[in-house]
Amino acid sequence: MNVTLRTCLIPALTMLFVPWASAEDSYAGYGSGPTEKDHVGEKEYSPYLNIGYPQRVFWGDTHLHTALSTDAGMVGNTLGLEEAYRFALGDMVVASNGVRARLQRPLDFLVVADHAENLGLAPMIAERNPDLLATDFGRKIAQLVYDGKFGDAYALWGEGMTLGEDPLAEETRLLRTMWERVTKAAEQYNDPGKFTALIGFEWTASPNGNNMHRNVIFRDGKDEADQIVPISNYDSSDPEDLWAWMQAYEEKTGGRALAIPHNGNLSNGLMFDDETLSGKEIDQDYAERRMRWEPVYEVTQMKGDGEAHPALSPNDEFADYGTWDKGSFGPEPKTQDMLPREYAREAYKRGLQYEEDLGVNPFKFGMIGSTDSHTSLATTEENNFFGKATPVEPTASPERFEEKITGFLQEPGGPDVTIRHLNSLSSGLAAVWATDNTREAIWDALNRKEVYATTGTRITVRMFAGWDFEESEVQRPDFAKTGYVRGVPMGGDLKNAPDGKAPTFMIRALRDVDGANLDRIQIVKGWMDGDGELHEQVYDVLCSDDRAITDQHQCEKPVGNTVDVEQATYSNSIGDALMLAYWKDPDFDAQQRAFYYVRVLEIPTPRWSTYDAAFFGIDLPEEVEPTHQERAYTSPVWYTPGG
Known part of the structure; x- marks a missing residue:
C-alpha cells in the first residue's frame, strides 16, 4: 500500500526526516568532541550522540x-x-x-x-x-x-x-x-x-x-x-x-x-x-x-x-x-x-x-x-x-x-x-544532504552527489535504493538510518543484483512549507538492452489525492488546477503535503545497465510573468503559459551488472 498524507501541519512533519539512530561507517566522524570510538562498549542513554550521516537538507x-x-x-x-x-x-x-x-x-x-x-x-x-x-x-x-x-x-x-x-x-x-x-x-x-x-x-x-x-x-x-x-x-x-x-x-x-x-x-x-x-x-x-x-x-x-x-x-x-x-x-x-x-x-x-x-x-x-x-x-x-x-x-x-x-x-x-x-x-x-552547514560538509556532499535540483521551490526529497526494502519501511521513524544501512542514497551505486532481486526504492517528499502541495512522485529510469539500444521510461509511483496509477504507469488523471490567473493566486485544496512512496522496478533485468532518478512535481501555480501582470496591471503575455508545475530532480542511483 502506497502511503500519502494530507495535512496542514507542515512544520511538524519535518521531524519525519530526522533519523533517530546512528548509521553506517560511511559518515563516521561527524560532529566535534569525543567520538563513538572513545566510548566503545559503553551503554549510553541518548541514541543521538554519534549520528554520522546527513540529517537535513x-x-x-x-x-x-x-x-x-x-x-x-x-x-x-x-x-x-x-x-x-x-x-x-x-x-x-x-x-x-x-x-x-x-x-x-x-x-x-x-x-x-x-x-x-x-x-x-x-x-x-x-x-x-x-x-x-x-x-x-x-x-x-x-x-x-x-x-x-x-x-x-x-x-x-x-x-x-x-x-x-x-x-x-x-x-x-x-x-x-x-x-x-x-x-x-x-x-x-x-x-x-x-x-x-x-x-x-x-x-x-x-x-x-x-x-x-x-x-x-x-x-x-x-x-x-x-x-x-x-x-x-x-x-x-x-x-x-x-x-x-x-x-x-x-x-x-x-x-x-x-x-x-x-x-x-x-x-x-x-x-x-x-x-x-x-x-x-x-x-x-x-x-x-x-x-x-x-x-x-x-x-x-x-x-x-x-x-x-x-x-x-x-x-x-x-x-x-x-x-x-x-x-x-x-x-x-x-x-x-x-x-x-x-x-x-x-x-x-x-x-x-x-x-x-x-x-x-x-x-x-x-x-x-x-x-x-x-x-x-x-x-x-x-x-x-x-x-x-x-x-x-x-x-x-x-x-x-x-x-x-x-x-x-x-x-x-x-x-x-x-x-x-x-x-x-x-x-x-x-x-544538499550534508552532515553540517560547513564548507567541508557541503563540498563533500556535492562531490559524492548526494544532492538534488529544484526549479526554485524548496521541496524536501529523500530517496534510497536497495535490494530488500519493504513497503512498510518508508513509514519508519528511522527511515534514513534504514536507507543508509541497507541501501544507498541519491548519487549512489547498486551492483550485481542478488539472484531474483530487483531494486526497491523508498522515497519521501515534503512540500515547500511556504509553497504548493505536491502532484506526484515519479521515477525516471534509463537502461541499455542486450543489443546496446538505449531506452527510458517514466513511472508515476505515487499520485496525490488518492488517484490510481494505470497500467501505463501514469496517474489516472491530472491533479487539477486551482490558479486564478487574473489574481495570480492558487489554493492547496488539491495535491498532498507529504508523500511517502515505495517502488520496486517491475521491468528489471539484472544483466542491463540502468539508472534511476526521482522527479517530484508540484500542483500548478502561477508563473512569475503572471505575478508580474497582476502586480503591475499589465497585459498577461501570450507567449508563455500563465501556470506551470515546479519540480525537483534527484541525482540518480546507477545499477551496474557483474560489478
Missing part, C-alpha cells in the same frame, strides 16, 4: 554574480559582495533599480561565482583604480563610462571577449587584487554551522558563442585560494585545460576543487559531445578525468531547464519545461542532431554505453539547480523574481519581458535564434 545557490562580473557591473548592477551575502542571509537589500528586496527565507549557503574574465572591471572603473587607469584600455573604457556611454563601453569590452584577447593580459595584479577581495568577503561571511560562504568563480568558456561554462568551487578557505588567480576563457576554452589547472591548484595548495558545468541547452551539442573540444574521441582517460573534476551538473537555472527535451522524450508529458532550443549565444541555429548532446537524461543514457565500451561513464553526474542571477540577488520565488540581470529587474516597462538574452549575433537571413527574458525561469536551487 541545506539550500543554496552555487551560481550568483555580483557587480564584479563585467556582464553584470557594466550593465547596471551596482551591488557588490556584501549586498549579495547580506541578501542571502535574509536581510533587506535595495536592488540596483531602487526596488527593495528580501528573501522569504534565508539560504544556508552561497557561492559567489563571478566571471573570471576581467574580474571586478566595473568596480575598478567606479573606484577610479589607479592601476587600471594607468593602462590604455583602462583609460579608454573608463572614459566611456564617465561620459555616460555605457553601451559603447560594454561593446568595447565585448570585442576582446569575442576574439579571446584579454585587454588586461599583462595586468595580473588587477585580477589578484579583485580575487583577494572575493576571498576576503567569503571569509568574512562564512559562519560554520550557520551559513556557508564557499569560495568560487565562473570559467566562462564560449567557443563560437556556445556555452561551455563551469563554476569552480573550492573546499578550502582564503589561505589556499589566494595562492592562485582564477583561470579564464582568455587562457583556454577547453575543459581539459580547466581540469589541468584544478589539478595544479590541488598539488600546489593541498586543497580540493570541483567544477559544475551548466546550460548544456545553450552549448549547441558540445556539453555532452562524443568528442573532446580538441576533436578526439572520448576515451577512458578523458572519462575518468571528467568525473573526477565534474561530479555535479547544474541542470536548471534562469536560462532554461536541461533535464529533458520533448523531442527526445515524446512519451514524457512533463518534458517540455523551460525549453530553450533555438541556438546558443553565437549565431549558429539549433539543429535536431544537437539535442541528444545537450540534455541530462540523454547524457545519462549515453553514459551507459560509454561505461560498457570504456569501463568508465563520463556522464555519471549528480544534479543541482542554481540561479545564474546577475543582480547580486539570489531570488527564485515566482512572486519575488528580480530577473536575470539589472535591466530586467521588476518593472512595468516592456524591457522586463522583451529584453534579449540570446540573439545578439543573429545570422543575417538565418532563422531567428532570439530568446527573450519572458522565457526566463525563476530557477533554481541546490539542495
Whole structure:
C-alpha cells in the first residue's frame, strides 16, 4: 500500500526526516568532541550522540554574480559582495533599480561565482583604480563610462571577449587584487554551522558563442585560494585545460576543487559531445578525468531547464519545461542532431554505453539547480523574481519581458535564434544532504552527489535504493538510518543484483512549507538492452489525492488546477503535503545497465510573468503559459551488472 498524507501541519512533519539512530561507517566522524570510538562498549542513554550521516537538507545557490562580473557591473548592477551575502542571509537589500528586496527565507549557503574574465572591471572603473587607469584600455573604457556611454563601453569590452584577447593580459595584479577581495568577503561571511560562504568563480568558456561554462568551487578557505588567480576563457576554452589547472591548484595548495558545468541547452551539442573540444574521441582517460573534476551538473537555472527535451522524450508529458532550443549565444541555429548532446537524461543514457565500451561513464553526474542571477540577488520565488540581470529587474516597462538574452549575433537571413527574458525561469536551487552547514560538509556532499535540483521551490526529497526494502519501511521513524544501512542514497551505486532481486526504492517528499502541495512522485529510469539500444521510461509511483496509477504507469488523471490567473493566486485544496512512496522496478533485468532518478512535481501555480501582470496591471503575455508545475530532480542511483 502506497502511503500519502494530507495535512496542514507542515512544520511538524519535518521531524519525519530526522533519523533517530546512528548509521553506517560511511559518515563516521561527524560532529566535534569525543567520538563513538572513545566510548566503545559503553551503554549510553541518548541514541543521538554519534549520528554520522546527513540529517537535513541545506539550500543554496552555487551560481550568483555580483557587480564584479563585467556582464553584470557594466550593465547596471551596482551591488557588490556584501549586498549579495547580506541578501542571502535574509536581510533587506535595495536592488540596483531602487526596488527593495528580501528573501522569504534565508539560504544556508552561497557561492559567489563571478566571471573570471576581467574580474571586478566595473568596480575598478567606479573606484577610479589607479592601476587600471594607468593602462590604455583602462583609460579608454573608463572614459566611456564617465561620459555616460555605457553601451559603447560594454561593446568595447565585448570585442576582446569575442576574439579571446584579454585587454588586461599583462595586468595580473588587477585580477589578484579583485580575487583577494572575493576571498576576503567569503571569509568574512562564512559562519560554520550557520551559513556557508564557499569560495568560487565562473570559467566562462564560449567557443563560437556556445556555452561551455563551469563554476569552480573550492573546499578550502582564503589561505589556499589566494595562492592562485582564477583561470579564464582568455587562457583556454577547453575543459581539459580547466581540469589541468584544478589539478595544479590541488598539488600546489593541498586543497580540493570541483567544477559544475551548466546550460548544456545553450552549448549547441558540445556539453555532452562524443568528442573532446580538441576533436578526439572520448576515451577512458578523458572519462575518468571528467568525473573526477565534474561530479555535479547544474541542470536548471534562469536560462532554461536541461533535464529533458520533448523531442527526445515524446512519451514524457512533463518534458517540455523551460525549453530553450533555438541556438546558443553565437549565431549558429539549433539543429535536431544537437539535442541528444545537450540534455541530462540523454547524457545519462549515453553514459551507459560509454561505461560498457570504456569501463568508465563520463556522464555519471549528480544534479543541482542554481540561479545564474546577475543582480547580486539570489531570488527564485515566482512572486519575488528580480530577473536575470539589472535591466530586467521588476518593472512595468516592456524591457522586463522583451529584453534579449540570446540573439545578439543573429545570422543575417538565418532563422531567428532570439530568446527573450519572458522565457526566463525563476530557477533554481541546490539542495544538499550534508552532515553540517560547513564548507567541508557541503563540498563533500556535492562531490559524492548526494544532492538534488529544484526549479526554485524548496521541496524536501529523500530517496534510497536497495535490494530488500519493504513497503512498510518508508513509514519508519528511522527511515534514513534504514536507507543508509541497507541501501544507498541519491548519487549512489547498486551492483550485481542478488539472484531474483530487483531494486526497491523508498522515497519521501515534503512540500515547500511556504509553497504548493505536491502532484506526484515519479521515477525516471534509463537502461541499455542486450543489443546496446538505449531506452527510458517514466513511472508515476505515487499520485496525490488518492488517484490510481494505470497500467501505463501514469496517474489516472491530472491533479487539477486551482490558479486564478487574473489574481495570480492558487489554493492547496488539491495535491498532498507529504508523500511517502515505495517502488520496486517491475521491468528489471539484472544483466542491463540502468539508472534511476526521482522527479517530484508540484500542483500548478502561477508563473512569475503572471505575478508580474497582476502586480503591475499589465497585459498577461501570450507567449508563455500563465501556470506551470515546479519540480525537483534527484541525482540518480546507477545499477551496474557483474560489478
